[in-house]
Amino acid sequence: MEIFEKAERLKKLPPYLFKEIDRKKAAVMAKGVDIIDLGVGDPDLPTPPHIIEALNRAVNDPANHRYPSYSGMGGFKETVAQWYGERFGVDLDPQTEVVSLIGSKEGIAHFPLAFINPGDVALVPTPAYPVYNIATLFAGGESFFMPLLSENRFLPDLDAIPNEIASRARVMFINYPNNPTSAVADPEFFSRVVEFAKENGIVVCHDAAYTEMAFDGYRPHSFLEIEGAKEVGLEFHSLSKTYNMTGWRIGFAVGNPEAIEGLGAIKSNIDSGVFQAVQMAGIEAIRGDQSCVKEMIEVYTRRRDLMVKGLADAGFELESPKATFYLWVKVPEGYTSSGLATRLLEDTGIVVTPGNGFGEPGEGFFRIALTQKRERLSEAIERIKAISL
Numbered sequence: 585m586e587i588f589e590k591a592e593r594l595k596k597l598p599p600y601l602f603k604e605i606d607r608k609k610a611a612v613m614a615k616g617v618d619i620i621d622l623g624v625g626d627p628d629l630p631t632p633p634h635i636i637e638a639l640n641r642a643v644n645d646p647a648n649h650r651y652p653s654y655s656g657m658g659g660f661k662e663t664v665a666q667w668y669g670e671r672f673g674v675d676l677d678p679q680t681e682v683v684s685l686i687g688s689k690e691g692i693a694h695f696p697l698a699f700i701n702p703g704d705v706a707l708v709p710t711p712a713y714p715v716y717n718i719a720t721l722f723a724g725g726e727s728f729f730m731p732l733l734s735e736n737r738f739l740p741d742l743d744a745i746p747n748e749i750a751s752r753a754r755v756m757f758i759n760y761p762n763n764p765t766s767a768v769a770d771p772e773f774f775s776r777v778v779e780f781a782k783e784n785g786i787v788v789c790h791d792a793a794y795t796e797m798a799f800d801g802y803r804p805h806s807f808l809e810i811e812g813a814k815e816v817g818l819e820f821h822s823l824s825k826t827y828n829m830t831g832w833r834i835g836f837a838v839g840n841p842e843a844i845e846g847l848g849a850i851k852s853n854i855d856s857g858v859f860q861a862v863q864m865a866g867i868e869a870i871r872g873d874q875s876c877v878k879e880m881i882e883v884y885t886r887r888r889d890l891m892v893k894g895l896a897d898a899g900f901e902l903e904s905p906k907a908t909f910y911l912w913v914k915v916p917e918g919y920t921s922s923g924l925a926t927r928l929l930e931d932t933g934i935v936v937t938p939g940n941g942f943g944e945p946g947e948g949f950f951r952i953a954l955t956q957k958r959e960r961l962s963e964a965i966e967r968i969k970a971i972s973l
């Protein structure tokens with residue numbers, strides 16, 4: 585055997601479908617083209633200054649230089665619990681129903697190790713954030729994919745899950761407001777998920793990264809607001825998108841105490857918690873002045889309106905999203921998702937994400953992230969209008 589022969593779990597990784605577009609992007613950049621990157625879901629806006637100041641204060645206190653508590657600082661967990669009460673009307677015990685995470689991706693990626701045995705099934709949406717499927721595979725589980733289709737408003741059809749699969753399933757992942765489709769879920773859908781989970785003995789993992797990024801007064805729901813939800817599930821949350829803190833690596837999971845305990849047990853054997861100074865900054869983010877969130881929403885609302893109108897004028901078919909900073913746009917007749925992404929890249933210098941990269945039912949769509957200033961978005965619209973598709 586080769587010394588560096590990779591483990592089966594790495595060999596079995598699904599192909600990275602953005603490889604081709606990444607390679608083409610590098611080639612176009614090498615030619616010196618002025619690229620407008622609407623590909624990545626990473627806020628371009630800086631972290632608000634009062635949060636940075638809180639970090640600066642905390643970093644100068646030697647008490648914060650030591651190993652943090654594995655499950656999170658008491659103050660951070662209390663802050664999260666209090667916020668859940670105020671924002672969603674959900675009661676949480678900060679000791680047993682909250683755990684801090686090194687970004688929600690970390691928690692989502694580790695969760696299956698606590699609840700999935702080799703051969704167990706996880707119900708995974710598609711198209712989706714890739715971590716749900718890959719974390720399942722790393723735990724030795726099998727993903728059963730639930731297609732998110734436009735005719736179902738991008739909600740999974742629970743009745744389409746075969747009984748034999750439902751009885752083997754241990755975990756279900758859902759994510760609303762949704763990346764990449766920008767769809768939102770109503771409490772009725774969440775209620776059906778609770779019922780389904782109870783009937784089949786399934787842990788529900790709701791990825792709630794975008795609940796605070798919503799427009800026109802719409803307020804997304806927490807899964808945990810639903811009667812009985814805490815008996816079957818937990819919710820992953822993040823400061824990344826709400827406070828432009830993707831680089832800081834802080835998030836949290838909340839919900840069923842047994843689920844939180846299982847996740848915490850995995851984590852305490854792998855990592856040693858979140859740098860306390862970052863948790864102090866997190867407390868300031870959640871408890872401090874929220875006008876930065878309001879401003880963030882205003883910025884994305886203006887960008888969304890500009891881009892939705894521009895794309896519609898250019899002949900594209902799309903809905904104006906109620907939440908998230910993504911547009912999920914239909915590919916025009918005669919193109920595949922990757923064909924269109926390649927055409928836009930090579931003929932206009934605009935990077936978009938082909939929908940099939942998030943899973944096969946994403947074919948026929950592409951995703952735009954509103955992570956560029958309005959002048960750049962206007963420029964992108966001008967360039968798109970100048971070519972004939």
Ligand SMILES: *Cc1c(COP(=O)(O)O)cnc(C)c1O
Pocket residue numbers: 625686687688689690713759763791793821822823824825830834835
């Ligand atoms: C951005 C994002 C996250 C957040 O990841 P962090 O690790 O908290 O930065 C989680 N889920 C989805 C669907 C996302 O798009």
